[in-house]
Amino acid sequence: MALRARALYDFVSENPGEISVVENELLTLYSEEVVDGWLEGTNSRGESGLFPASYVEILNEKSLSVQGNGETYHSHTPARTDYSYQRSAHQGDTSTESTPTRSYPNYSYPSTSQGSDEDWDDDWDDCPATADQPSKGGHALPASSSAYSSSPRRGSAQQSRSSATVGRNLNRFSTFVKSGGEAFVLGEASGFVRDEDKIRVVMSQFGPEWQEDPHPFTCIIDDPTKQTKFKGMKSYMSYGLTPSHTQSQVNRRYKHFDWLYARLVERFPVISVPHLPEKQATGRFEEDFISKRRKGLIWWMNHMTTHPVLSRCDVFQHFLTCSSTDEKAWKQGKRKAERDCLVGANFFLTISPPAVPLDLQDVESKVDGFKAFAKKMDESLTQVNVTLAEFARKQVTGFRKEYQRVGQAFQLLGQAFELDQQEYSLRLNQAIAFTSQAYETIGDYFADQSRQDLEPVADLLAIYQGHLANFPDIIHVQKGALTKAKESQRLGEEKDGLAGINERCNIISCATLAEMQHFHRTRNRDFKGQMQHFLQQQIAFYQRITGKLEEALHMYDQA
Structure with missing residues (x-):
């Protein structure tokens, strides 16, 4: 007799190897074995693949548990399993993704910025943020879920959907793979790290800490001014930024902050990059919204300039110091940042730890x-x-x-x-x-x-x-x-x-x-x-x- 299960919640697949299930749908299981929080089976539409064990109820008397990594995992919501893909090196090209395999990610990831140099002055923030877009700095979570919920994490919406079934050699730590952490630990990372690129961790009485910036600075953000282009057909707000270490004002738009944020998240997988104030589709020029956004950007900037690592990185300094009128210099710095090879697994090559190793326990x-x-x-x-x-x-x-x-x-x-x-x-x-x-x-x-x-x-x-x-x-x-x-x-x-x-x-x-x-x-x-x-x-x-x-x-x- 085939093993059956009933779906307790809707689950939408976003990675190859997964299948979508609908609440109350009957599923056929290949076995009761739970691998890292996932079951494998066939839905009512004949699609075969993986789905979260905690999203279904097995229709028999046996309790569902699995022993793994020295712990017992019952039918709680699992951590999201992730699969690695071989991607095209061309920016934004996802057409060459193949059937999921346990391969290590490339170390140079496609840029997440929108547009090219030619449309660098377009209004990226004119477009409304839709409900299905992931929030900044992470994956979207259900409204009822806290930041530390163990609900499955969503993969990239650009990944092609497939009912192909993957093998049992799954990696439980999806972020671990995406960040390049697994490739680094297994010795797959390689690259040239200049001395100025090294990020030093020192041992204090409180434990490991980032080495302090010997030249701390602050940055003032003035009230924004409304600018126009295309003979008044498009309008945008421009913020005047004055770093204390240069005392030279530069003008930046919200889309420039957004681009910088994407670069920083890609560059620093184990550093908490502060979130930007949210986008807004309408009322962008209303006084209350402008004031609220400026306050949010001030908080963001304060956290950036006081972080010993983020404040010193090349892309942030380029953002703060490149002249607003020198378009050529801006584009050169932009391209350099987007071609940075010290991302993913290679980022960890830049970390210089204290001489005495830590006790892992x-x-x-x-x-x-x-x-x-x-x-x-x-x-x-x-x-x-x-x-x-x-x-x-x-x-x-x-x-x-x-x-x-x-x-x-x-x-x-x-x-x-x-x-x-x-x-x-x-x-x-x-x-x-x-x-x-x-x-x-x-x-x-x-x-x-x-x-x-x-x-x-x-x-x-x-x-x-x-x-x-x-x-x-x-x-x-x-x-x-x-x-x-x-x-x-x-x-x-x-x-x-x-x-x-x-x-x-x-x-x-x-x-x-x-x-x-x-x-x-x-x-x-x-x-x-x-x-x-x-x-x-x-x-x-x-x-x-x-x-x-x-x-x-x-x-x-x-x-």
Whole structure:
């Protein structure tokens, strides 16, 4: 009798070797064996391939579990399995993808930027971001899922769909493969690294940390100006950037930030590149949106300039220093960045770790601790965001209206008193009228206050929610390296080969822990400063209210 299963949820395949399933659909299984969270079978349309084990219910009495990597995996949502492909070296060409095999990815990946040099001045950000596009810095996640959900991660939408069945030799760490981590650990990476390209990790009392930038700098972002081209047919916003180490202003558009972001994500697989403010299809020239985007870009720039690695990389310096009017120099730097060979597996060649290797068990413990911390932080940020948004709504609408109602009530009382024409009542009437106006003014204070204290906190939460969304992929890279090292040891790899794998695993571990340490240091700095600002603004706010009430009180001294 054939093994059967019923789909509990919809699953849309996005990689060759997978099949789509629909809720309540009956599936035929090849076996009950779960490999890294995946089952293999045939759907009701006759397509054969893989689908997540946790998305289906097996229609028999046996419990579904599988022993792997020293752990027992039950029918929880699996980590996404990934397959490597041989790609054409031509940018954007995906037509040569073949049936999935366990091959290592090329080290020079196709550029993810849109357009060519000729359309470099087109409005890339005119196009709306659609719901099915992945969010910046990672893969799209279901709305109900947190950043650390173990739901299957989506592959590239450009990958061709196929019902071809792959073999059982699957890699559980999809990000590990995509980032080139697996190829590096197995010694497949090779390339020339200049001394200025080396990224040094030093050992501090807190563990591995990125070596500090000996020449730190900041960057100011001015209010954007509206520019036009094609005789006014197209409009765009231009931001003036002034780095402190050059004091020369350059003008950049949002699409330039977007291009830079894509380069950085491709270049640094174990560094959390801060997310850019989201795109917007309509209302791009409205004052509120322009102000909000500028604030988001300021946060983004602050995190970039204070990161010891990101701030010094060539592509970021090109973005900050290349003259806005030197089109030739800009294109040369752009092409150089897009042809960078130190991406993927070759990126890890640039890491220079401390002399003493780390204890891999200690690394694993620290990474697991950070993962638990980040998950809890992500949940708490969401709660704080919801609470502050509700508080701001009450201030703008509820509190404002309540104070205005009080003011209107005093106004009615004052109008009644004015019917008394006695001279000695004049000053009392004036005091009551002033009290009415004071409460009206306090209502306006509440309406405007969220811009001063709540919105800056929300901006801070947004930048950190972006960072937290990046860390699952970073952790997957380190976990993949650690798993490879353990597998090699278990399989009795020859001494020289095992030493090389452990050494390369140590490099990835050092980089991962250094990035986590940088996250904690930056978090302490940002939340300390922002909470101080929030409380200072709250105190100033209530002092303004107190001052207005004291003014009203003094009016009665003369009544």
